[in-house]
Each structure stands twice: as C-alpha cells, then as structure tokens.
Amino acid sequence: MNKALTKMQQDFVEVYVVTRNAKKSALQAGYSPIFAEKKSYSLLNDSKIKTAIKEAEKYYFSEKFKKLSVLATEELENILINGDNKEKLRASEIIFKSSGLTNMLITPEEDDKPIKITVTLPPELEGDIG
Secondary structure, three states, rough: OOOOHHHHHHHHHHHHEEEOOHHOOOOOHHOOOHHHHOOOOOHHHHHHHHHHHHHHHHHHHHHHHHHHHHHHHHHHHHHHHOHHHHHHHHHHHHHHHHHOOEEEEEEEOOOOEEEEEEEOHEEEEEEOOO
C-alpha cells in the first residue's frame, strides 16, 4: 500500500485501475454514495492519487500482459500439436516472429505434405545453435 494514501484512497486506486469509473471505484472503496455521486472525480485530481494510479497501472498491465502471454503460448503449443498444416504454419510464423527471428521463409507445399521452413538467424545468434 502507498503510505501517502489512506486505506480508502488506496482501495479507490486499485478499483479505478480496473474499472476506469470514479463513482463506482469510490463506492467500492467505502466512500459514501453522496461523495461518490458528487465528488469522486475530485480524487482523480489529487496528485498523490494520480501518482498511485500511474504506479498501479504499470503493475496491473504488466501482470495482465504476462497472463496473456502464457495463454497465447499455450494456445500456440496446442495448435502445433493438434492443428492442420496451415494452422501449424501460422503458429510457427508467430513463434518465430515473436522470438525476433523475422527474416525467414516458410513455404507450404501442399495441404497434406510437410511444411518447409527456412530460417536465417540474426548474426548475433549464428554461433549459438549447433
């Protein structure tokens, strides 16, 4: 918890980062309905709360990205195991491109035949792979 903020302010920040709704965030943080209705947006103008929101957003979006990355990797692995050749080809392209191996040539021969993949490694990786 940010020590410069009260418990209610910190709760407001945590809910606001997810909902982007000041009134709803104020209510869930424990502010009165009258405050939430009339003055919840004033919390967004408080410099300590603005700073806390920026910090919380960095953490929240970083964690969300990590989770999405894991899900995407699992889905690509599933496609490589269970997909047809076109799906496997596309999954391979995504894997290589996300790994920085973008200088590559993938040529499907026919739907029921093996896929030919030619990869040109960046110079800094050429000696790393035996």
